[in-house]
Amino acid sequence: MAVSQYKSLYQELMALIPPSAHRILTTPPCQLSKENTPKVTYKYFKVEDFACSETGENEIQDVFVKKLDELREACGFPFIVTSGYRSPNHPIEAKKSSPGTHAQGIAADIAVNGGVQRRKVVHSAIILGFKGIGVAKSFVHVDTRKGTPVMWTY
Numbered sequence: 001m002a003v004s005q006y007k008s009l010y011q012e013l014m015a016l017i018p019p020s021a022h023r024i025l026t027t028p029p030c031q032l033s034k035e036n037t038p039k040v041t042y043k044y045f046k047v048e049d050f051a052c053s054e055t056g057e058n059e060i061q062d063v064f065v066k067k068l069d070e071l072r073e074a075c076g077f078p079f080i081v082t083s084g085y086r087s088p089n090h091p092i093e094a095k096k097s098s099p100g101t102h103a104q105g106i107a108a109d110i111a112v113n114g115g116v117q118r119r120k121v122v123h124s125a126i127i128l129g130f131k132g133i134g135v136a137k138s139f140v141h142v143d144t145r146k147g148t149p150v151m152w153t154y
């Protein structure tokens with residue numbers, strides 16, 4: 001059907017409808033936005049657990065949190081996320097030349113209390129395929145970066 005035919009059909013239809021209803025018919029179809037996107041739920045986490053501590057922004061990735069749910073399940077003790085998503089304006093990220101994994105929404109630091117918990121997180125993270133693992137005294141960083149798997153200390 002040609003555009004001109006659509007236009008005349010449209011005008012015919014509009015003539016049949018009271019002007020008060022025109023707005024309803026001309027409102028574009030509902031778009032998914034942050035406000036009306038269905039909330040994804042996880043077994044052990046809330047999306048809010050990953051909000052940037054500096055700005056409150058939260059671009060944590062759904063696939064990452066699903067993976068962290070698996071890690072939490074494997075470890076069997078409560079996880080405290082000490083850092084999740086970090087805005088590019090967060091002081092730690094602002095120093096970097098390119099966005100780190102926290103700023104990409106694919107990383108979290110998990111608090112650990114002693115060597116048994118630390119080992120459990122590291123061991124399970126390797127088995128589950130987390131590619132970036134940073135080992136600190138009080139936390140373990142895990143991320144799902146692409147490319148060569150790496151591990152570091154702080």
Ligand SMILES: [Zn+2]
Nearest residue numbers: 107108109141
């Ligand atoms: Zn980290």
